[in-house]
Amino acid sequence: MQFKKGTFEVGGTIYPVAIKYDPRFGDAFWNSSEYSMMSYVIMMMTSWAIVCDVWYLPPMTIRQGETSIDFANRVKAEIARQGGLVDLIWDGGLKRSAVKKEWREQYQQEFSRRLRLHSASSIRRSK
16 A cells, blocks of 8 residues: 555644455455456445454554654554555555566665575574
């Protein structure tokens, strides 16, 4: 999921809600590149049930010195954590476009760093 920063620039309190759909009885996800709107509506209307877990998280406010982007990312991370989702910087638009090169490089660097740390700790333990 990805938030637009404007919501977090106006100040005030954010009341985060995490919603996670359970696809066992009916999948609420609409892949608009695969199904037309009418097909999706028919699938929803004929599914046995749409089941979801909803968590109302504690209210969050911007911290002193925190930018609106950092605040949005903090709220997003908390929602992802509660819902058991992976906290990524991109949104569902990836089904239609490629990942930006800088995002891919950022994750490659992070993976490389973790791999070096893991390798170094494995070598130390074996000594």
